[in-house]
Amino acid sequence: MEPTRIAIAGLGAIGRALALRIGRGTIPGTRLACVAARDAAKARDWLAGEGLTVPVVPLSEFPAHADLAVECAPAAIIEEICTPMLTAGKRVMVLSCGALLPRPHLMDLAKEHHGQIIVPTGALLGLDAVTAAAEGTIHSVRMTTRKPPKGLVGAPHLIENGYDMDAVTEPLRVFSGSAREAARGFPANVNVAAALALAGIGPDRTTIDIWADPGVTRNCHTIEVDSDSAKFTLSIENIPSENPKTGRITALSVVAALRKLGAPLRVGT
The missing domain is CATH 3.40.50.720 (NAD(P)-binding Rossmann-like Domain)
Structure with a gap:
């Protein structure tokens, strides 16, 4: 070949x-x-x-x-x-x-x-399980992302809402909404949410909370899925690459x- x-x-x-x-x-x-x-x-x-x-x-x-x-x-x-x-x-x-x-x-x-x-x-992880569950009925998909504040710098949502990542000294939830809204507000940060949405129940029903957390050094994601075939929670902590917005x-x-x-x-x- x-x-x-x-x-x-x-x-x-x-x-x-x-x-x-x-x-x-x-x-x-x-x-x-x-x-x-x-x-x-x-x-x-x-x-x-x-x-x-x-x-x-x-x-x-x-x-x-x-x-x-x-x-x-x-x-x-x-x-x-x-x-x-x-x-x-x-x-x-x-x-x-x-x-x-x-x-x-x-x-x-x-x-x-x-x-x-x-x-x-x-x-992310677990997309195989999500795509399998989507062959049945998925009731809900929720994701929580925690990143070091410097990994979120430059996101349009933060700029529009006046968030200063240099001033964050304790965990701060900077976004809560749909994956579609998150992709618009954090185009370089939460492609994981878009992948999760595409694998499961779509960008409008998939929800995500994004936290700027100075207490973490890795990009942390947790997904919770409730479906008629399985209920599961998956978590991953990604070591950032030389680009803090992206995991190795x-x-x-x-x-x-x-x-x-x-x-x-x-x-x-």
């Missing part, structure tokens, strides 16, 4: 980690085909320094190089990444899945052209998802 050609959109903490793993041949059945980055010259210098000989191309040229694109970029450019690939009937692995909620036309585009949008587990496990989740593409044994739904 020919290896799956992978394009990476964005060379931040996650994009670089993936480029190194794929480019050095540690994920069987995949090949790093190209990358795109806001600063193309800087990206070329980094690739050369790591001994990776792949082209840096515009997002519009991804379909000519790759079978699957991995989005590791700001949520604002998700359409620039997804539209060319999906129109070409190809696949996109989306990490900024909160950006999918106000853009249902991207799912329609994938369906129309026989493309596919893949949302990896990311920094996010990149590893993408690696695991890529391994499944051609693995002789696939565990989990």
Whole structure:
């Protein structure tokens, strides 16, 4: 079998980690085909320094190089990444899945052209159980997120409501509402809530509380699901990457998802 050609959109903490793993041949059945980055010259210098000989191309040229694109970029450019690939009937692995909620036309585009949008587990856990429960009836899904205040800096919801994360000295609930509202107010922080919503009962019925907590050093998520098949509570504490908004496990989740593409044994739904 020919290896799956992978394009990476964005060379931040996650994009670089993936480029190194794929480019050095540690994920069987995949090949790093190209990358795109806001600063193309800087990206070329980094690739050369790591001994990776792949082209840096515009997002519009991804379909000519790759079978699957991995989005590791700001949520604002998700359409620039997804539209060319999906129109070409190809696949996109989306990490900024909160950006999918106000853009249902991207799912329609994938369906129309026989493309596919893949949302990896990311920094959450238990999505297999949630998708299984959704085959029956889910009564409620609630999520609680606690992050160090610096991991929430810059969120539109905080700016609009005058929250100063430097002034937080004890746990402070900064948001309570639906996953759809959370994705709008915290586009770089709670993609986990969007993934949970997409796996279960949707963004309007999935609820989330977000806490700025100076007493934690990890990104902590707890989900509570009540359904006709199971009632379960799951918790995870993610160690932040060099980008405090993102956990180290996010990149590893993408690696695991890529391994499944051609693995002789696939565990989990």
